[in-house]
Amino acid sequence: MTRHFLPGFIIALGLLALGLLVAFTVGRYPVTLAELVEVLVSRLAGRATAVPPAVENVVLLVRGPRVVAAALVGAALAVAGTAFQGLFRNPLVSPDILGASSGAALGAVLGIYFSLGVIGIEGLAFVGGLVAVAAVYVIGSLLHSRDPILVLVLTGVVVGALLGAGVGLVKYLADPYNQLPAMTFWLLGSLAATTVSDLLPLTGPVALGTIVLIALRWRLNVMSLPEDEARALGLATGPFRIAIVAAATLVTSASVATSGIIGWVGLVVPHLARALVGPDFPRLIPTAALLGGGYLLFIDTLARTAAPVEIPLGILTAVIGTPFFIWLLAGMQRTWS
């Protein structure tokens, strides 16, 4: 069952473009389309703008970084989800399955508990995610089994539960006036405080991980076959598994460190992409990246405009993603093959 690539890709690209347009023009602070164009044009041309400094501030320093971060995080989670769904041969897999989110969560709440600055909190979250997955992988490899994938998943679930207990303990010990609300808000996911300086530590790992996954796109097709068949086709499954897990974990940890825990994007968007362009990975990964960016852009725009206060992203992605996913599951028998 093949689909033509181009229509699906154009749709995904169009959704991202629409998401960017909406995200830049819609917001609590009124910015008209004319003012937006004026600011961007004058920035590119290097001349002074005619718009009030407050508007220029909002576009370049407040909304701009947030929009870019939303697109990057959405793309990163979608790509990681796609890679994992192929690697684990299971459509219910999300990027959290190996405990990256739980490890990042523990790192972040520890950072908040020890009153570290924002850089410290994000750094600990990033490191926490990487260390958690590394631990899962090491433990999983030490347990010899004919099905390394299953062992990896089970180890991920177990370690994730342990890290979750650790998060609960830190929340219990935290100061209820200051630290606990900060931890709770972080764990629900938000891009509210994104600044320009947050973009560099996000872009680097996301770009690196995505490039690696795109480079491995043909191998992913083979990896999604059962272990014996993949080996029979001459693919060294062990090293490629490590590479795919490492790349996907890199992008996931960087995203979670920036935005907190946002679920459902890595689970739902790969299915959407598959419905558009089919299960072939060279087509799937770029499409998923574009769709993921557009999807999170729409949700983040909603999170910051629906009410004067911020609605955490994790809540919105769950509320929107769940009925969506049920609808996809209804038609899944046909597409997952």
Add this chain to the structure above:
Amino acid sequence: MLALKPDLILDVGSVNPTYISLADRVQQQTGIPYALLDGRFEGIPGSYRTLGALIGRREQGESLARNAEDTMKTITQRVGSIPPDRRPRVYYARGPRGLETGLGGSINVETIELVAQNVAGGTRGGLANVSIEQVLLWNPDVIITIDQDFAANVSSDPAWAPVAAVRAHRVHLSPKLPFGWVDFPPTVNRLIGLWWLAKILYPDLFPDDLRALTHEFYARFYHVTLSDAQIERVLAGRD
């Protein structure tokens, strides 16, 4: 708790039915009297009177309650001359990025709402997170915070630069020794905190000597005599 053998369990804070039933339970289980007092700002005099009666120090409780009432009356009377919509618009910034705030009626901003306008007061509720865009839209005249890092960095942060309070250098760091004067936690220190707030917001209406008031407050409520150096340290808002 039983091992400590207290004569009284004292709890000051929310008095909604959940906490009342919890208090009843603990009292039944342990047999120790459990006193639950209202922690809201208007409840402070009443709480002191009740506490004085409970521990047999009525006169002291009465004197502290009277002092609290006098403070509230003096300040609200002087501020009363200014109609509510002409009062300064204040944004209460919590957290290292200053993006957590108290909504209308929240216990964290009670004293602010008593003498000024809370920019976040349009929505009623407790604590909430907002985006910088929302703060830019509100454009407060004054920012009150307890976070040292935020207070130090906000004037050099380009995203906050257009805010009226930042441009006018009206970002104020709340004293917090031994406990916060506005929040962290919201308790009796809000009495001297109310003087501090009033002086910041209405310097012409409140020429009173804050140092003398601080000295008197700590002597009366904490039985501690502060040196001048200590008063300076407290008023500077550092740890």
